[in-house]
Amino acid sequence: MEELNEKIQQINLRKNMDIHSGTGKSPITLLNIEKDSLQPLPTKVIRSLYQRYRQLHKVNQSSMITYQSNQYSVPAEYIGKSLLLESDNESLYSYDSIKLVVIHPIRSDKKLNYHPHHYAELLHKQQPFRSNEELEQQTQHERRLEKSYSHCK
Known part of the structure:
Protein backbone atom coordinates (compact mmCIF):
# COMPACT_ATOMS: atom_id res chain seq x y z
CA MET A 1 0.00 0.00 0.00
CA GLU A 2 2.87 2.37 0.78
CA GLU A 3 4.38 1.67 -2.61
CA LEU A 4 1.06 2.52 -4.29
CA ASN A 5 0.78 5.80 -2.37
CA GLU A 6 4.34 6.70 -3.28
CA LYS A 7 3.68 6.01 -6.97
CA ILE A 8 0.52 8.18 -6.90
CA GLN A 9 2.45 11.05 -5.28
CA GLN A 10 5.12 10.80 -7.99
CA ILE A 11 2.47 10.95 -10.73
CA ASN A 12 0.75 13.93 -9.06
CA LEU A 13 4.03 15.82 -8.69
CA ARG A 14 5.00 15.15 -12.30
CA LYS A 15 1.57 16.30 -13.61
CA ASN A 16 1.56 19.40 -11.40
CA MET A 17 5.02 20.42 -12.67
CA ASP A 18 4.24 19.86 -16.39
CA ILE A 19 3.90 23.04 -18.45
CA HIS A 20 0.39 23.37 -19.89
CA SER A 21 0.40 24.08 -23.63
CA GLY A 22 -2.49 26.56 -23.39
CA THR A 23 -1.28 28.70 -20.48
CA GLY A 24 2.45 28.12 -20.72
CA LYS A 25 2.53 27.57 -16.92
CA SER A 26 2.41 24.58 -14.62
CA PRO A 27 -0.68 23.92 -12.46
CA ILE A 28 1.39 24.39 -9.29
CA THR A 29 2.54 27.84 -10.49
CA LEU A 30 -1.04 28.90 -11.26
CA LEU A 31 -2.20 27.65 -7.85
CA ASN A 32 0.46 29.73 -6.09
CA ILE A 33 -0.62 32.82 -8.07
CA GLU A 34 -4.38 32.34 -7.54
CA LYS A 35 -4.65 30.74 -4.08
CA ASP A 36 -5.01 34.07 -2.25
CA SER A 37 -8.09 34.94 -4.33
CA LEU A 38 -9.79 31.54 -3.87
CA GLN A 39 -12.86 31.56 -1.62
CA PRO A 40 -14.63 28.71 0.17
CA LEU A 41 -17.64 27.07 -1.43
CA PRO A 42 -21.07 28.41 -0.42
CA THR A 43 -22.88 26.59 2.38
CA LYS A 44 -24.67 23.33 1.65
CA VAL A 45 -28.05 25.10 1.83
CA ILE A 46 -27.07 27.46 -0.98
Missing part, protein backbone atom coordinates in the same frame (compact mmCIF):
# COMPACT_ATOMS: atom_id res chain seq x y z
CA ARG A 47 -25.42 24.73 -3.08
CA SER A 48 -28.48 22.47 -2.78
CA LEU A 49 -30.59 25.01 -4.66
CA TYR A 50 -28.42 24.42 -7.74
CA GLN A 51 -28.27 20.65 -7.51
CA ARG A 52 -30.67 18.46 -9.47
CA TYR A 53 -32.04 15.15 -8.27
CA ARG A 54 -31.47 12.38 -10.85
CA GLN A 55 -32.43 8.75 -10.35
CA LEU A 56 -33.98 5.82 -12.21
CA HIS A 57 -37.46 4.78 -11.04
CA LYS A 58 -39.60 1.87 -12.15
CA VAL A 59 -43.15 2.58 -13.33
CA ASN A 60 -45.68 0.55 -11.31
CA GLN A 61 -48.77 -1.28 -12.60
CA SER A 62 -50.88 1.84 -12.00
CA SER A 63 -48.70 3.78 -14.44
CA MET A 64 -47.24 5.85 -11.59
CA ILE A 65 -43.74 6.70 -10.34
CA THR A 66 -43.06 7.40 -6.66
CA TYR A 67 -41.08 10.51 -5.76
CA GLN A 68 -40.81 11.89 -2.20
CA SER A 69 -43.66 9.62 -1.00
CA ASN A 70 -46.06 10.94 -3.68
CA GLN A 71 -47.00 9.34 -6.97
CA TYR A 72 -46.89 10.92 -10.42
CA SER A 73 -48.41 9.51 -13.59
CA VAL A 74 -46.70 8.58 -16.84
CA PRO A 75 -48.23 7.13 -20.03
CA ALA A 76 -49.38 3.52 -19.69
CA GLU A 77 -46.86 2.34 -22.31
CA TYR A 78 -44.11 2.74 -19.67
CA ILE A 79 -45.60 0.28 -17.14
CA GLY A 80 -42.81 -1.99 -15.90
CA LYS A 81 -40.06 0.14 -17.46
CA SER A 82 -37.57 2.38 -15.66
CA LEU A 83 -37.55 6.10 -16.31
CA LEU A 84 -34.98 8.69 -15.30
CA LEU A 85 -36.45 11.25 -12.92
CA GLU A 86 -34.96 14.72 -12.59
CA SER A 87 -36.11 17.37 -10.17
CA ASP A 88 -35.26 21.02 -9.76
CA ASN A 89 -37.33 21.30 -6.53
CA GLU A 90 -40.28 22.80 -8.46
CA SER A 91 -40.91 20.34 -11.28
CA LEU A 92 -40.43 16.62 -11.81
CA TYR A 93 -39.18 15.58 -15.26
CA SER A 94 -39.51 11.97 -16.47
CA TYR A 95 -37.23 10.78 -19.27
CA ASP A 96 -37.03 7.63 -21.35
CA SER A 97 -33.35 7.71 -22.25
CA ILE A 98 -33.12 11.29 -23.57
CA LYS A 99 -36.80 11.62 -24.58
CA LEU A 100 -38.82 13.81 -22.20
CA VAL A 101 -41.95 11.83 -21.29
CA VAL A 102 -43.80 14.14 -18.89
CA ILE A 103 -43.38 17.11 -16.55
CA HIS A 104 -45.26 17.37 -13.25
CA PRO A 105 -45.25 20.21 -10.75
CA ILE A 106 -43.97 18.84 -7.45
CA ARG A 107 -46.80 18.72 -4.96
CA SER A 108 -46.40 17.93 -1.28
CA ASP A 109 -50.13 18.28 -0.59
CA LYS A 110 -51.31 15.54 -2.99
CA LYS A 111 -50.35 11.87 -2.81
CA LEU A 112 -51.61 11.06 -6.32
CA ASN A 113 -50.68 13.40 -9.15
CA TYR A 114 -51.79 12.41 -12.60
CA HIS A 115 -52.53 13.94 -15.95
CA PRO A 116 -56.15 13.10 -16.84
CA HIS A 117 -55.17 11.65 -20.23
CA HIS A 118 -52.73 9.24 -18.53
CA TYR A 119 -55.57 8.04 -16.33
CA ALA A 120 -57.99 7.67 -19.26
CA GLU A 121 -55.30 5.81 -21.25
CA LEU A 122 -54.74 3.40 -18.34
CA LEU A 123 -58.48 2.77 -18.01
CA HIS A 124 -58.76 2.12 -21.72
CA LYS A 125 -55.82 -0.30 -21.56
CA GLN A 126 -57.40 -2.17 -18.63
CA GLN A 127 -60.92 -2.07 -20.07
CA PRO A 128 -60.53 -2.05 -23.88
CA PHE A 129 -64.15 -3.08 -24.49
CA ARG A 130 -65.46 0.25 -23.17
CA SER A 131 -65.90 3.26 -25.42
CA ASN A 132 -63.88 6.44 -25.02
CA GLU A 133 -67.06 8.25 -23.96
CA GLU A 134 -67.69 5.74 -21.15
CA LEU A 135 -64.09 5.98 -20.02
CA GLU A 136 -64.25 9.80 -20.01
CA GLN A 137 -67.43 9.65 -17.89
CA GLN A 138 -65.73 7.28 -15.47
CA THR A 139 -62.67 9.55 -15.32
CA GLN A 140 -64.85 12.58 -14.55
CA HIS A 141 -66.75 10.62 -11.89
CA GLU A 142 -63.50 9.54 -10.23
CA ARG A 143 -62.19 13.12 -10.32
CA ARG A 144 -65.33 14.28 -8.51
CA LEU A 145 -64.85 11.53 -5.93
CA GLU A 146 -61.23 12.53 -5.44
CA LYS A 147 -62.20 16.19 -4.95
CA SER A 148 -64.88 15.30 -2.42
CA TYR A 149 -62.41 13.01 -0.64
CA SER A 150 -59.76 15.74 -0.49
CA HIS A 151 -62.31 18.18 1.01
CA CYS A 152 -63.04 15.65 3.78
CA LYS A 153 -59.42 15.60 4.98
Whole structure:
Protein backbone atom coordinates (compact mmCIF):
# COMPACT_ATOMS: atom_id res chain seq x y z
CA MET A 1 0.00 0.00 0.00
CA GLU A 2 2.87 2.37 0.78
CA GLU A 3 4.38 1.67 -2.61
CA LEU A 4 1.06 2.52 -4.29
CA ASN A 5 0.78 5.80 -2.37
CA GLU A 6 4.34 6.70 -3.28
CA LYS A 7 3.68 6.01 -6.97
CA ILE A 8 0.52 8.18 -6.90
CA GLN A 9 2.45 11.05 -5.28
CA GLN A 10 5.12 10.80 -7.99
CA ILE A 11 2.47 10.95 -10.73
CA ASN A 12 0.75 13.93 -9.06
CA LEU A 13 4.03 15.82 -8.69
CA ARG A 14 5.00 15.15 -12.30
CA LYS A 15 1.57 16.30 -13.61
CA ASN A 16 1.56 19.40 -11.40
CA MET A 17 5.02 20.42 -12.67
CA ASP A 18 4.24 19.86 -16.39
CA ILE A 19 3.90 23.04 -18.45
CA HIS A 20 0.39 23.37 -19.89
CA SER A 21 0.40 24.08 -23.63
CA GLY A 22 -2.49 26.56 -23.39
CA THR A 23 -1.28 28.70 -20.48
CA GLY A 24 2.45 28.12 -20.72
CA LYS A 25 2.53 27.57 -16.92
CA SER A 26 2.41 24.58 -14.62
CA PRO A 27 -0.68 23.92 -12.46
CA ILE A 28 1.39 24.39 -9.29
CA THR A 29 2.54 27.84 -10.49
CA LEU A 30 -1.04 28.90 -11.26
CA LEU A 31 -2.20 27.65 -7.85
CA ASN A 32 0.46 29.73 -6.09
CA ILE A 33 -0.62 32.82 -8.07
CA GLU A 34 -4.38 32.34 -7.54
CA LYS A 35 -4.65 30.74 -4.08
CA ASP A 36 -5.01 34.07 -2.25
CA SER A 37 -8.09 34.94 -4.33
CA LEU A 38 -9.79 31.54 -3.87
CA GLN A 39 -12.86 31.56 -1.62
CA PRO A 40 -14.63 28.71 0.17
CA LEU A 41 -17.64 27.07 -1.43
CA PRO A 42 -21.07 28.41 -0.42
CA THR A 43 -22.88 26.59 2.38
CA LYS A 44 -24.67 23.33 1.65
CA VAL A 45 -28.05 25.10 1.83
CA ILE A 46 -27.07 27.46 -0.98
CA ARG A 47 -25.42 24.73 -3.08
CA SER A 48 -28.48 22.47 -2.78
CA LEU A 49 -30.59 25.01 -4.66
CA TYR A 50 -28.42 24.42 -7.74
CA GLN A 51 -28.27 20.65 -7.51
CA ARG A 52 -30.67 18.46 -9.47
CA TYR A 53 -32.04 15.15 -8.27
CA ARG A 54 -31.47 12.38 -10.85
CA GLN A 55 -32.43 8.75 -10.35
CA LEU A 56 -33.98 5.82 -12.21
CA HIS A 57 -37.46 4.78 -11.04
CA LYS A 58 -39.60 1.87 -12.15
CA VAL A 59 -43.15 2.58 -13.33
CA ASN A 60 -45.68 0.55 -11.31
CA GLN A 61 -48.77 -1.28 -12.60
CA SER A 62 -50.88 1.84 -12.00
CA SER A 63 -48.70 3.78 -14.44
CA MET A 64 -47.24 5.85 -11.59
CA ILE A 65 -43.74 6.70 -10.34
CA THR A 66 -43.06 7.40 -6.66
CA TYR A 67 -41.08 10.51 -5.76
CA GLN A 68 -40.81 11.89 -2.20
CA SER A 69 -43.66 9.62 -1.00
CA ASN A 70 -46.06 10.94 -3.68
CA GLN A 71 -47.00 9.34 -6.97
CA TYR A 72 -46.89 10.92 -10.42
CA SER A 73 -48.41 9.51 -13.59
CA VAL A 74 -46.70 8.58 -16.84
CA PRO A 75 -48.23 7.13 -20.03
CA ALA A 76 -49.38 3.52 -19.69
CA GLU A 77 -46.86 2.34 -22.31
CA TYR A 78 -44.11 2.74 -19.67
CA ILE A 79 -45.60 0.28 -17.14
CA GLY A 80 -42.81 -1.99 -15.90
CA LYS A 81 -40.06 0.14 -17.46
CA SER A 82 -37.57 2.38 -15.66
CA LEU A 83 -37.55 6.10 -16.31
CA LEU A 84 -34.98 8.69 -15.30
CA LEU A 85 -36.45 11.25 -12.92
CA GLU A 86 -34.96 14.72 -12.59
CA SER A 87 -36.11 17.37 -10.17
CA ASP A 88 -35.26 21.02 -9.76
CA ASN A 89 -37.33 21.30 -6.53
CA GLU A 90 -40.28 22.80 -8.46
CA SER A 91 -40.91 20.34 -11.28
CA LEU A 92 -40.43 16.62 -11.81
CA TYR A 93 -39.18 15.58 -15.26
CA SER A 94 -39.51 11.97 -16.47
CA TYR A 95 -37.23 10.78 -19.27
CA ASP A 96 -37.03 7.63 -21.35
CA SER A 97 -33.35 7.71 -22.25
CA ILE A 98 -33.12 11.29 -23.57
CA LYS A 99 -36.80 11.62 -24.58
CA LEU A 100 -38.82 13.81 -22.20
CA VAL A 101 -41.95 11.83 -21.29
CA VAL A 102 -43.80 14.14 -18.89
CA ILE A 103 -43.38 17.11 -16.55
CA HIS A 104 -45.26 17.37 -13.25
CA PRO A 105 -45.25 20.21 -10.75
CA ILE A 106 -43.97 18.84 -7.45
CA ARG A 107 -46.80 18.72 -4.96
CA SER A 108 -46.40 17.93 -1.28
CA ASP A 109 -50.13 18.28 -0.59
CA LYS A 110 -51.31 15.54 -2.99
CA LYS A 111 -50.35 11.87 -2.81
CA LEU A 112 -51.61 11.06 -6.32
CA ASN A 113 -50.68 13.40 -9.15
CA TYR A 114 -51.79 12.41 -12.60
CA HIS A 115 -52.53 13.94 -15.95
CA PRO A 116 -56.15 13.10 -16.84
CA HIS A 117 -55.17 11.65 -20.23
CA HIS A 118 -52.73 9.24 -18.53
CA TYR A 119 -55.57 8.04 -16.33
CA ALA A 120 -57.99 7.67 -19.26
CA GLU A 121 -55.30 5.81 -21.25
CA LEU A 122 -54.74 3.40 -18.34
CA LEU A 123 -58.48 2.77 -18.01
CA HIS A 124 -58.76 2.12 -21.72
CA LYS A 125 -55.82 -0.30 -21.56
CA GLN A 126 -57.40 -2.17 -18.63
CA GLN A 127 -60.92 -2.07 -20.07
CA PRO A 128 -60.53 -2.05 -23.88
CA PHE A 129 -64.15 -3.08 -24.49
CA ARG A 130 -65.46 0.25 -23.17
CA SER A 131 -65.90 3.26 -25.42
CA ASN A 132 -63.88 6.44 -25.02
CA GLU A 133 -67.06 8.25 -23.96
CA GLU A 134 -67.69 5.74 -21.15
CA LEU A 135 -64.09 5.98 -20.02
CA GLU A 136 -64.25 9.80 -20.01
CA GLN A 137 -67.43 9.65 -17.89
CA GLN A 138 -65.73 7.28 -15.47
CA THR A 139 -62.67 9.55 -15.32
CA GLN A 140 -64.85 12.58 -14.55
CA HIS A 141 -66.75 10.62 -11.89
CA GLU A 142 -63.50 9.54 -10.23
CA ARG A 143 -62.19 13.12 -10.32
CA ARG A 144 -65.33 14.28 -8.51
CA LEU A 145 -64.85 11.53 -5.93
CA GLU A 146 -61.23 12.53 -5.44
CA LYS A 147 -62.20 16.19 -4.95
CA SER A 148 -64.88 15.30 -2.42
CA TYR A 149 -62.41 13.01 -0.64
CA SER A 150 -59.76 15.74 -0.49
CA HIS A 151 -62.31 18.18 1.01
CA CYS A 152 -63.04 15.65 3.78
CA LYS A 153 -59.42 15.60 4.98
